[in-house]
Amino acid sequence: MKTVGIIGTGRVGSTLAQLAVAAGSSVVISNSRGPETLAGLITELGPNARAATPAESAAAGDLVVVSVPVRAYRDVPVAPLSGKTVIDTVNYDPELHGRIAELDDPTGPATTSEILQQHLPLSHVVKACNNIFFLTLGSLSRPTAAADRTALPIAGDDADAKGEAAAFLDALGYDSVDVGPLTEGWRYQPGTPAHRVYVGDSIHDAVPAGTDTVRTALAAAVRPSSMLGISAEERH
Secondary structure: OOEEEEEOOOHHHHHHHHHHHHOOOEEEEEOOOOHHHHHHHHHHHOOOEEEOOHHHHHHHOOEEEEOOOHHHHHHOOOHHHOOOEEEEOOOOOHHHHOOOHHHHOOOOOOOHHHHHHHHOOOOEEEEOOOOOOHHHHHHOOOOOOOOOOOEEEEEEOOHHHHHHHHHHHHHHOOEEEEEEOHHHHHHHOOOOHHHOOOEOOOOOOEOOOOHHHHHHHHHOOOOOOOOOOOOHHHHO
């Protein structure tokens, strides 16, 4: 992966930027407040990172990560992402971000990735990195074939895009488990076993989980009827 565009520089977006730079990629990062607000993060990331606008990040990335609050998904630029693989790391958190009518409708989309895909009809959205705490994401990275390598689930409607996402995760230090189409992404949303599969006694205790462990957690998922009863820890 030559260049990774990152739209959203919160905890997960910034962690992915750090892992991508460590893996040898260039990153072009952006947020809603403007490139000038990212000077500190750019200094931390080093010469292979630069700040830009969301549209510039989208245009520059060979692969693009979207890590914004779900309420802001309509602000993600459409045209520069045409034909590209877009990794959606977003979770729906009504307490923090307010309720989203599309996701509350039992007859509508079940995941943030589905509404993002509707917003980006010419892109290939893959749901990934939403079920792992940002500190855990930073600490469980391992070399390929390491005995304690962790796996992350991915879901998407395009096989090639999922392959590209899996290669990206591999470069970052993670195996992947293909869950199927975007509609199956609910299996590792907040409140499911796969959303806590890397957590020990507390959310700050990182526990490696290989492909078999993650598959077992995904299979045990029971689709939640509401986000209202989900704890802050489960939502991260």
